[in-house]
Amino acid sequence: MGASNLPNARIPSATYRLQFNAGFTFADATRIIGYLHDLGISDVYASSYLAAKEGSVHGYDVVNQTILNKEVGDEQGHQAMVDELTCHGMGHILDFVPNHMCIESGDNIWWMDVLENGMSSPYAHFFDIDWEPVKKELTGKVLLPLLGDQYGKVLEGGGLQLLFRDGAFFVQCYSLQIPIEPRSYLRILQHRLDSLKERFPPEAGPVQELLSIETGLQHLPLDTERDPEQMGERHREKEIIKKRLWQLCQDAPEVMDFIAENIRIFNGTKGDPGSFDLLDQLLREQVYRLSYWRVATEEINYRRFFDINALAAIRMEDQAVYDLTHALLFKLIREGKVTGVRIDHVDGLYDPVSYLQNLQKSAYVQLCGCRGEGGNGAEAEYFGELERDPSYQPLYAVVEKILMKGEQLPEQWPVAGSTGYEFLNSVNGIFVDTEAAKQFDRIYDRFTKRASDFTEIVYEKKKLVMQVSLSGEVNMLAHQLNNIAEQDRLTRDFTLNSLVRAISEVIACFPVYRTYANSASVRDKDVQYIEAAVSKAKRWNPAISGSVFDFLRDVLLLKAPERASEESRRAWLYFAMRFQQITGPVMAKGLEDTSFYVYHRLISLNDVGGMPGKFGTTLEAFHGQNLERNKNFPHAMITTSTHDSKRGEDVRTRIDAISELPDLWQKSVVRWSRINKGRGSLIENQRVPDRNEEYLIYQTLLGAWPAGVMDKDGYDAFKVRIKEYLTKALREAKVHSSWVSPNSAYEDAVLGFVDGIMEQSPGNPFLREFQPLQRRLARCGLFTSLSQVLLKMTAPGVPDFYQGTELIEFTLVDPDNRRQVDYGVRIDALRELRAREAEIGAQALCRELLEQGENGWIKLFLIYRVLNYRREHREPFDFGEYLPLEAKGARERHVCAFARKGSTSTLIVAAARLVAKLMPDEGSHPLGEAAWQDTVLLLPEGAGERFRNVVNGQQVEAERREGRPAIPLAALFSEVSVALLEPL
Structure with missing residues (x-):
């Protein structure tokens, strides 16, 4: 991928991520656009603001992609924001959610139609529902795991209530009103019908109308009907019947009273279990089965976003689904109101490459239509462009994709790149002293009194996730694989249990989030990943027959026997693509949402896209990644904080500095733990918090401690934030508590420990000993934060800024990092x-x-x-070469430097790193000769002799060292520890 592949797309210079919700609207964004422009931002990068569940703070629980979120604003407000962007020459990138929708909202009219009409709904194919699941009782039904307790208890406790409005019946389940299947209205309307007849004379009009309505209900096509003509008839007639029934109730109050009394009877009486039989029978006739939410783990029959029951996956591979869900997005692109897109959770899609190719084709048609060249002609022109260049991209598009070590985006994807998780971890890693890895292993293991291997932790936690959250998905895969095995005499003896275990073990050993087979062939890289996972699974499971693993490997690699039928080959491909959709959620839940909360050797390394088992990043690896990006995806987003970050960028830089002070760190934590021993508790003869959690607490406090002096309210607010974070951390770790089964006694004990060690009193020696190290790390973190942000702004890629991070911010994982930003302070x-x-x-x-x-x-x-x-000087950054630079001298490993060589000039970038060793005491700084001694930065020939540091306007001169141009770092960093040099 090169810049030439984006000839007409708007390439941002720098993006700024805004989180839209009821607390930050289009009007709020409009007010800060001038400020963002003055800051140097070229494009606003907006979270999804299409219609979401009421009260959504993030926008990913979309309920309708065809309209704007009314809580964020209306079309007029949106137009005002766009006009303000246009006034400042700024672009607009929109976060789009193609993988899933929120189904716990009555505003999701497509899902509500499915619940009313089942397979006969025109939207039944929109959602990834298995209408013929393994559990035969669910055939033709959707499992709805909405209940907070077992179905019978909720029912007999009055938690499910029948109601009637506008001629239709619903069941009230908490705040959600779920439609009743129209044919089953008969069970309600025919109950006690004789008592209604007695209130009217023979052949009375209201009674005849009600009987006519019942006849219409009896003749409605079934909810399993899939014939388009019958489906259309059902849809028309049910709506006519509802209108007739509602009109009848308005005209004849006796009918309304009759229905109201029947509803009261159906809703039962607490304490009388038999009184709920009628409602139970009615609910059994629905196209859904209400269940306890825990049932979803094993019996869910719709695909979810990870393990979130409220987010149901949609079938974006279906063209009708694609067309309808993208209608508003393409309208905004056609009108020039959106100039780029960020595709959320691309790995959740059945066929990402086909989706992305479709996206670019559609965008091209819209953009050409705007120029008066739309229709089939534009589509043909687009395919002509693709023939000349298969990676041609008319629209700036980036994907949310987590790349593991050494992994690249698939070359077929027509995107500018990813959203930058890999850069976040790479740039953060160069501020960690890689040479101290073994020391920190020893410190961590001795403190926690156990040996920790991160690879084994991830393996175990992925298996845990498959047991407690996603076993239904694994079982579904196993049944599919079993059906494949049954078709061949050489494989039919594999038991279902052995296939379940093989699938689980291979997924647990999978080295990346997913692979991308979508045809008869598999990419070479994907072959390597599959082979590696199978090989590791076989090695770690000698008790399982290797032939089972070999069979699974062959299916994933699409190595069907020559005698296999075309139908069998399709089944193999379908299984492989379904397998691909599951490995990602397992990795995400097992790695990011469990292992990261269990392994605390140095928590600044535990961020999305990272592998904390690797202690930092070498400069060689950092430069290598930048070179690779500049070659293949020069306009990818690069970031240092996102809405998904486990810790804010300025929290991480403080904790990074610990890596340079292993002896002081070990002495400190041992001393603190001894001081705080009495603050802990004993629960069932177990120390609370345990040593691993205590290790996490100390690092968290060092990283997140606010700058400056806190008053009592500020200090109390900080304690609340820390305790909220630790509650989440304990539950995510799934060791002593969890979201599924919160252990309130244990959590309270941990939070009590925090209250104790943070008590502001003369009798608390911990704070007295803690604060000097905290202040030192904070000072180191400040200089590292400056280096980190400079590298982001000058390395290959488009620098992205998460809202509020233009100031030093000490945020923790969401929801802490999604609090409203005080833009007044920043402006x-x-x-x-x-x-x-x-x-x-x-x-x-x-x-x-x-x-x-x-x-x-x-x-x-x-x-x-x-x-x-x-x-103002885009060419070297957008199209320039990337040249790693080296330093020579006593402090050579303490600087990261490179050149951006454009067509007419070469810019030099240099930033201090590992500054703790350059700052031996609290009052020192990484500036001048005392810090840098004889170290020089070697420049490329022809770069120039005199330079101006863009950061502060300071002028510096190069000199010759051993026949090469060089700048003494003592001079370059005499006043500030970062430099962007332009030649004079």
Whole structure:
């Protein structure tokens, strides 16, 4: 992929992620666009703002992709935001959710229609529902795991109530009103019918109308009907019947009273189990089966987003589904209101490459239509472009995709790249001292009193997830594989149990989130991943016959026997593609949402897309990744914080600094643990918190401790945030508590420990000993944060800024990192910085800001300076070469540097790293000769001799060292520890 593949797409210079919800609307965004432009942002990158479940704070629980979220604003508000973007020459990237929809909302009219009409619904094929599941009792039904207890208990407790409105019947289940299948209205309307007849004279009109309505219900096509003509008739007639019934109730109050009394009878009486029989019989006739939410683990028959019952997957591979769900998106693209897209959870799709190709084709047609060249002509023109260049992309598109070590996006994907998780972990890793890995292994193992192997933890946690959350999906796969095995005499003796175990073990050993076979052949990379997973599973499970694993491998690699029929080959491909959709959720839940909360050697490494078993990133690996991106995906997003981050970027940089101080760290945690021993509790003879959790608590406090002096309210608010984080961490770890079975006694004991160690009193020696190290790490973290953000703004790719991170922010995992941002503070700060810069100059201002580092304004000023420069000088960043640079001298490993070589000039980027060793005490800094000694940065020939640091305006000169141009780092970093040099 190169820049030439995006000839007409708008390529952002820098993006800014905004989280839209009722608390941050189109109007709110409109008010800050001028500020974002002044900061240097070229494109707003918006979370999904299509219609979502009421009260959604993130927008991923979409209920209708064809309309805007009314809580965010209306079309007028949206147009005002777009107009403001246009006024500032800015673009707009929209986060689009193609994989799933929220089904716990009456606003999802497609899902509600499915619940009313079953397989006869025109939307039945929209959702990934197995209408003939393994559990035969669910044939033709959808399992609805909505209940907070067992079905019978909820029913007899009055938790399910029949109701009637607008001529239709519903069952009230908590806040959700679920439609009743129309033919089953007869059970309600025919109950006690004689008592209604007695209230009217013979042949009375209301009675005759009700009988006529009943006849119409009896003749409705069944909910299993799939003939289009019969489906259409059912849809028309049921709506006519509802209108007639409602009109009858308005005209004849006696009928309304009759129905109301029947509803009261059906709804039963608490304490009288038999009184609920009528409602139970009615519910048994529905196209859904209401169940306890725990039942979903094993019996769910619709595909979900991970293990979230409320989010049902949609079949984007169906063209009708694709067309309808994208109608509004393409309208916005055609009108120029959206200039790029971010595709959420691309790995959840059945066939990602076909979807992405379809997306680009559709975008091309819309864009050509805007120019008056739409229709089949535009489509033919698009295919002509594809023949010339298979990776041609008319629309800037990036995908949310987690790439594991060494993994690249599939080359067939017509996208600008990913959203940058891999960069986040790579750039964070260079601020971790890789040489201290073994020391930290020893410190961690000794403190926790156990040996920890991250690879084994991931393996075990993936298996746990398949047992407690996703066993239904694994069982479904096993039954599919069993059907395949039964077709061949060489494989039919494999038992269902052995196939379940083989599938589980291979998924547990899978090295990446998923593979991407979608035809008769499998990519070479995917072959390697499958072979590696099967080989490892066989090695770790000698008690399971290797032939079972070999059979599974052959099916995944589509190595069907020559004698296999075409139908059998299709079954193999279908299984392989379904398998691909499951490995991702298992990896995500087992790795990100479990292992990351269990393995705490250095928690700054535990972020989405990372593998904390690897202790940091070498400079060689960092440069190698940048070179690869510049070659293949030069316009991919690169980021340092997202809405999914486990910790904010400025929390991580503080914790990174611990890696440079192993001796001090070991001494500190041992001392703290001894001091705090009395703060813990004993539950069932077990120490609470356990040693591993205590290790997490200390790192979390060091990373998230707010800058500056906190008043009592601020300190109390911080404690609340820490306790909310730890509650989530305990449940995600699934060791002593979980979301499924919260252990409140254990959680309370841990939170009590936090209250104790954070008590502000003279009798708490912990805080007295904790704060000096916290202040030192905070100072290190500040300089590292500046380096990190500079590297993001200048490395290959489009730098993305998560809302609020232009100032130093110490956020933890969501919902903490999704709190509303105070833009007033940021707008005022930038205004004041620009005024102060005009008054005293950038160089003096930088010195001033570093002295006041706690307020984070130095980070804001750095971003403002570099992004504005980048926007005005795009060529080296968009199309330039990437040249790693080396340093020579005593501090050579403490700088990360590279050049961006454009057609007319070469820019030099340099940033300090591993600064804790350059700052031996609390009051020092990584500046000047004391820090850098004789170290020089070697420059490429022809780069220039005199330079200006864009960051602060300081001028520096190169000199010759051993026949090469070089800049002494003592001079380059005399006043600020980051540099973007332009030649003079």
